[in-house]
Amino acid sequence: MNKKTLKDIDVKGKKVLVRVDFNVPINDGKVGDDTRIQAALPTIKYLLEQDAALILTSHLGRPKGKAKPEFSLAPVAEYLGGLVPVPVKFAPDCLGDVAKNAAADLKTGEILLLENTRYHAGEKKNDPAMATELASYADVFVNDAFGTAHRAHASNVGVAEHLPAAAGFLLEKELKYLGESIANAESPFVAILGGAKVSDKIGVITNLLEKTDQILIGGGMANTFFKAQGYDMADSLVEEDAIETAKELLTKSGGKLQLPVDVVIADDFAEQAQSKVVPVGDVPSGWRILDVGPETVSAYAEILKSAKTVVWNGPMGVFEFPKFAKGTFGVAESVAASDAVSIIGGGDSVAAVKESGLDTKVSHISTGGGASLEMLEGKVLPGLAALTDK
Ligand code: ADP
Ligand code: MG
Numbered sequence: 084m085n086k087k088t089l090k091d092i093d094v095k096g097k098k099v100l101v102r103v104d105f106n107v108p109i110n111d112g113k114v115g116d117d118t119r120i121q122a123a124l125p126t127i128k129y130l131l132e133q134d135a136a137l138i139l140t141s142h143l144g145r146p147k148g149k150a151k152p153e154f155s156l157a158p159v160a161e162y163l164g165g166l167v168p169v170p171v172k173f174a175p176d177c178l179g180d181v182a183k184n185a186a187a188d189l190k191t192g193e194i195l196l197l198e199n200t201r202y203h204a205g206e207k208k209n210d211p212a213m214a215t216e217l218a219s220y221a222d223v224f225v226n227d228a229f230g231t232a233h234r235a236h237a238s239n240v241g242v243a244e245h246l247p248a249a250a251g252f253l254l255e256k257e258l259k260y261l262g263e264s265i266a267n268a269e270s271p272f273v274a275i276l277g278g279a280k281v282s283d284k285i286g287v288i289t290n291l292l293e294k295t296d297q298i299l300i301g302g303g304m305a306n307t308f309f310k311a312q313g314y315d316m317a318d319s320l321v322e323e324d325a326i327e328t329a330k331e332l333l334t335k336s337g338g339k340l341q342l343p344v345d346v347v348i349a350d351d352f353a354e355q356a357q358s359k360v361v362p363v364g365d366v367p368s369g370w371r372i373l374d375v376g377p378e379t380v381s382a383y384a385e386i387l388k389s390a391k392t393v394v395w396n397g398p399m400g401v402f403e404f405p406k407f408a409k410g411t412f413g414v415a416e417s418v419a420a421s422d423a424v425s426i427i428g429g430g431d432s433v434a435a436v437k438e439s440g441l442d443t444k445v446s447h448i449s450t451g452g453g454a455s456l457e458m459l460e461g462k463v464l465p466g467l468a469a470l471t472d473k
Pocket of ligand 1: 301428
């Protein structure tokens with residue numbers, strides 16, 4: 084990587100401003116899924132070992148520029164306190180005297196978490212005054228918030244202009260897999276793309292067509308490709324506006340795009356619906372495709388068996404209904420069984436792989452939905468671009 088990472092900068096005994104991604108679910112004032120907090124621990128623990136004073140910032144949810152208690156990071160401060168060997172102090176604002184004084188009083192080996200950066204409208208506007216104020220608390224800046232790296236905000240991009248700025252361990256790991264592993268992928272390189280809409284993934288398909296050997300399509304997005312090939316999709320989710328694009332992608336793909344050969348259809352969009360497996364051309368009126376079929380899972384398994392690099396974004400079906408989760412879980416098993424470098428990105432895809440219990444058997448599970456998608460589109464993330472060059 085051509086950007087400085089944590090080990091490239093001197094943090095010993097320094098005040099370090101760390102942008103973390105603590106945008107976690109809060110239920111009744113308590114932290115729900117703590118994946119993102121856990122993912123920040125390697126950076127936090129390293130900085131503590133280096134005897135740094137840690138000033139942590141994050142956003143949580145969408146308070147729209149106002150202080151709203153339901154988006155407070157206070158529960159996260161308490162939760163983090165249970166995971167690290169030192170108490171975690173909390174400042175009820177990330178700007179103003181409370182933050183300034185708390186940061187000034189902070190000693191080495193201590194942690195201070197500042198309140199939600201999105202309580203201020205300047206955050207999302209990348210307001211220079213807000214960035215200057217945040218940067219004034221510290222000597223160096225570490226960005227470890229991969230989940231927001233695709234946004235140019237004050238707390239991740241603006242601050243980097245004022246301080247020596249390096250990538251934390253989580254950001255570095257995400258970039259290693261979603262950047263380097265894909266750019267220098269070992270062949271056969273197979274992508275699995277699914278999810279609801281093809282329109283969300285056109286950039287990803289276009290970019291991966293250039294890099295992969297094969298792309299296995301599933302999920303609702305397959306329907307639009309089928310429609311483009313002239314099949315009747317009955318009540319399946321089809322994006323009429325994207326049919327032309329689907330046609331172009333099929334032409335451009337030179338046979339790289341693999342579509343499902345059989346599908347699971349349902350007489351209602353519901354868990355309790357009647358369901359059956361049919362060939363793609365046989366969706367009766369009143370029915371809809373909610374998953375890929377068993378023959379497709381086998382065909383994809385055969386391809387994945389010899390893959391050396393696999394990247395996966397988008398579930399194969401409506402996995403939220405157990406009855407229509409077999410395609411997604413079946414493909415997850417093939418990915419887990421292969422000895423390929425395997426990378427999973429996308430909020431729902433990650434949730435599905437975790438639900439399948441196979442998350443420990445893949446090389447990398449991304450912590451960022453939108454950010455991972457932009458990486459797969461081949462875009463340069465602003466949060467990364469803002470860091471100091473090596
Ligand atoms: P990710 O978050 O991993 O990028 P997406 O948001 O693109 O994935 O898509 C996930 C959603 O796609 C899931 O909620 C799933 O129910 C839906 N989906 C998958 N297959 C179908 C289908 N055949 N019809 C309707 N929705 C589908
Ligand atoms: Mg999603």
